[in-house]
Amino acid sequence: MSYPYKVxxxxxxxxxxxxxxxxxxxxxxxxxxxxxxxxxGYDFTVAGTITDPNQCVERINATNGAFxxxxxxxxx
Numbered sequence: 001m002s003y004p005y006k007v008x009x010x011x012x013x014x015x016x017x018x019x020x021x022x023x024x025x026x027x028x029x030x031x032x033x034x035x036x037x038x039x040x041g042y043d044f045t046v047a048g049t050i051t052d053p054n055q056c057v058e059r060i061n062a063t064n065g066a067f068x069x070x071x072x073x074x075x076x
Contacts, residue, residue: 001054004021004023005019005020005035006020006022028046029046029050029051029052029055030045030051030055031046031050031052031054031055032044032045056071058070058071
């Protein structure tokens with residue numbers, strides 16, 4: 001999953017970037033995210049109770065690497 005953001009420099013702060021959602025009023029749901037800038041990932045979290053099923057992933061370790069997949073839906 002990815003979310004489109006506008007990225008630009010902060011005036012007088014050459015080492016800082018301002019990220020703003022392309023869609024007005026958009027907010028990230030509580031959970032863990034990664035923002036990728038110039039190929040480098042930066043991990044961050046949004047505080048709160050996780051309610052979005054997209055925030056749940058399972059890791060599977062295999063001989064050829066680690067793989068991630070969405071959690072199965074809860075059984076009812």
